[in-house]
Amino acid sequence: MVRFTRVALAYPDARGRLGPEVLRDVSFTLGEGSFTWILGPSGAGKTSVLRLMQAALRPSAGEVELLGIPLARARRRDLPPLRRRIGTVHQEFRLLSHLSAWDNVALPLRLAAIPESTVREDVEELLDWIGLGGKEDRKPEELSGGEQQRLTIARAVVTRPALLVADEPTSELDARQARRVLALLTEMNRQGTTVVVATHSEDLPGRHPARMLALEGGRLVTDG
């Protein structure tokens, strides 16, 4: 499902030269339908691991295999279909401000050329499920932080992805909103989606015990 094999990652500078490695010799395998926490302090490399899992980067060394596709060797045209099978929840939401809540959630379905009647049905059902029924015409800035976070999750799961990757999904939320978001993620996992959540919170994993990968200084220091 997800396999990291001796992965290293360095970001290129403006001239295209690789900078210092932010990930070094990272290896692990996540099974299908699993739930995994990725832990570590800021700068540990959590976001870089997640960006690799979103097929937003290719490793500088080693190999990342996502849903059967080896990223380092994949052709560029093979990546968009792979990305459509991965749901992403960003820490900073990344909702499109010129679109309504409804249209933001519908976006992945429209990119996949799903018929508009199916889009309407799926989006309305999902908006009700995340508690945003009745607010579908509001723009993201008219919603609270918690509502925007739930909208991001709705956009990530509307295509029923095989892999759901969430980066600090509760960082901007109060305790009640955080519990609600965690409930959404665990419900997705219960329905068969592989879920990976990065957090620096120590409380969150305690509420949903699962496998934990701890990173420090770009290295995997704990797997258990």
Place this chain on the structure above:
Amino acid sequence: MAERRRRVARDPLGLRRALADRLLIGLVAAMALLAALALAGRSGTDRLAQRWRDGAAAAVTVQVPQPTPERMERALEVLRRQPEVAAAAAVDPARMAELLRPWLGGAEGLPVPGVIEIRLADLSADAVLLGDAVAAEVPGAVTEAHGVWVGHLAALARAVEGLAFAVLALVAGVAAAVVGVAVRAGLSARRDAVLVLHGLGATDADVAGRFARRAAFLAGMGAAGGTMLALPALAALTSMAGPLADGATWHGLPWLDLMMLPLMAAGVAWLTTQATVRRWLRRLP
């Protein structure tokens, strides 16, 4: 609501706002106006040159000294036997006298040669051989063609046509540059939205296609407007050229070429946008 959602489905990047529509339409309209004038100028020059070639190249004259009726009749008979001659006719002596009056006054006693006008069936016929054939039968007859003048006219016409093509190429190049700048500005304005779409699995063709359709639509609109704006100027030029170009009329304008201008502009915009957006997207994994 359903209509608004359909509109959003077609434009999730919000390109209706991101691509500077009025600026792009205005600049492409100006380019199209220049292109329309160049196209009409090329067409008019081509027709004028053709008329000059037809008139001048076909107008070969034979001068017959001592133009007795027998010598004139003999010369006409020789000329009409030549396959490359379509028509040969003696110029009326009264008309000759009228043509010469401004230079020679009313000097009826001067020995004026008889003149035969020939229209060639074959414009490439050798006027020297024709002259030799007449002179063999009518001593002293001289044939005069206008090859040098025609050559200069043809060269001038080719130069003007080449210039018109150069203007069209320049206009297309400037239009492509304008579209490229507008699309880069649109990419900057919608950078985050493009990155979100890319992350959600949009292909390069999908993103580039959305930009290209919008740019092609705006360029087509601009070119249609520019062509319409050129029409009054073309009408005025046509009426001014009428007396010089055998009564050239409004109907003689290159309507097909003019109608193709919006399509051509849309095509240039579509190709430029595809190239610009795809090059930008190649920086992403």
